Amino acid sequence: MKAAVYYSTGGPEVFRYEDVPDPKCHPRGVLIETQAVSIEGGDVLSRAGGELATTPHVVGYQSAGVIREVGAHVTDRHVGQRVVTVSPFGSHAALRSVPVRSTWLVPDGLAIDEAACVPIPFGTADDCLFEFGRLQRGETVLIQGGGGGVGLAAIQLAKRAGARVFATASSDAKLERLRPFGMDEGINYREADLVREIARLTEGVGCDVVVDPVGGDVLQQSLACLAYRGRAITVGNASRGGRLLDVSSLGGGNRSLTGVYLGAEIATDRAYDMIQRHIDDVATGELTAVIDRTFPLAAAADAHAYIESRQAVGRVVLVP
Ligand SMILES: NC(=O)c1ccc[n+]([C@@H]2O[C@H](COP(=O)([O-])OP(=O)(O)OC[C@H]3O[C@@H](n4cnc5c(N)ncnc54)[C@H](OP(=O)(O)O)[C@@H]3O)[C@@H](O)[C@H]2O)c1
Incomplete structure (x- = not known):
């Protein structure tokens, strides 16, 4: 072959x-x-x-x-x-x-x-947002790397669940392409200070959930975007950046950082069926x-x- x-x-x-x-x-x-x-x-x-x-x-x-x-x-x-x-x-x-x-x-x-x-991006995004991120209707979520496969799936699933969805990307043009999929506010991290922008958009509260497939310095910023009881999910290292983190901001606000790896879940009936549902939803046009x-x-x-x-x-x- x-x-x-x-x-x-x-x-x-x-x-x-x-x-x-x-x-x-x-x-x-x-x-x-x-x-x-x-x-x-x-x-x-x-x-x-x-x-x-x-x-x-x-x-x-x-x-x-x-x-x-x-x-x-x-x-x-x-x-x-x-x-x-x-x-x-x-x-x-x-x-x-x-x-x-x-x-x-x-x-x-x-x-x-x-x-x-479908399976990896939607399966991963679902686990990040719901199984481990415990995202609830009405909460705010920040999706780092919003234009990536995991990012775009996470934007759609978070919006469908009734969250207010922020996403980051490296250009305004990319962000505009994310809006039709459910992004409420886009942050071009090359031009704006992400942490300050999230503070402005949430009136100083921060985000309930942050999904971070980028890693490195970006993950540090993700922690700084968390609200009281906020949950950060580290799910990848697209930036190929370093892994050293300052976690001192977590304790004071009952915030958490959780790693997610779909590969450790995919053999379970729960994850298998969840992925089949996403395939079916893409087939009906509910997801893209x-x-x-x-x-x-x-x-x-x-x-x-x-x-x-x-x-x-x-x-x-x-x-x-
Ligand atoms: N743990 C798991 O189960 C699991 C499952 C799936 C994927 N992952 C991991 O998650 C990460 C993303 O996967 P994906 O499939 O969504 O990837 P992808 O489609 O290639 O998207 C990666 C995104 O990261 C952003 N990014 C930010 N900084 C970057 C940099 N320095 N270099 C490259 N991209 C950068 C890019 O957007 P901008 O250019 O707009 O910044 C891009 O849209 C990967 O590390 C992957 O291994 C993990």
Whole structure:
């Protein structure tokens, strides 16, 4: 099969488009013909400096396509069904062998590229806001990295839950693209002082929940934006910044900082069903999987470089 592979981590130029052996279908798994790959924030970080589970390595968590083969012990999937899957690596390839449990059926009428973009961003955003952030109707929430995959999902889910939604991005143009998805107030952090701006917008109260997939210095600012009893969620390190934090502001206001990792929850029935609900809601149009651009799989290097240029709003998709 064709795959975008690399032999060592580094910049987008490490990708090679090569023939590699077809994966074998596991007895409790399915073999999927990839039709769309959603490039996740974690894929970019893995390519830049993650572990190589195999050499050459096929990076990537999330993809969707059609089942070509079903394992001998599988009873609830059949050849020809459309599924989206999440697995630790292997998305940047024409074929993918995964356990059945890591697949969700794609409803009729939902475009396969949109389906490819749902499980991780929406599953992560849901866990950040509700399972761990305990967001309530009428509360205020700040979504850092609002134009990213997790950010855009979080904006939509928070708005739907009746929260007042603030989001950050690196330009006014990006922020304008977030407004139709439920952002009430946007903060261009390159021009405004974020902490001061949140204090102004909340009349000095701060935010009840902050979702932070950016990390580094931004996470420090996230803590400074919290209201009394506010909950900050650290869910990523898109900035590749440092991890040292001053947590002295938490204690005085009964504030908290919680780490969220969807990978630790995704095998539970709760998370599996929650993700299926989001897929169904995208299929009905209640939620939107935002796709910014599509590249051929052979141009994976260009697609990763485009993401790193910080122009994308939502997902960049690869098509084999
Ligand atoms: N823990 C989990 O379960 C989990 C699940 C999913 C993702 N994640 C992590 O969450 C992070 C975001 O994932 P994603 O899929 O939303 O990524 P993404 O779509 O690439 O979005 C990342 C966003 O971060 C913002 N950003 C701010 N500073 C940045 C910097 N220095 N470099 C790059 N981007 C920067 C960018 O917006 P601006 O350019 O507008 O600032 C961009 O929109 C990643 O670290 C990912 O690994 C964790």
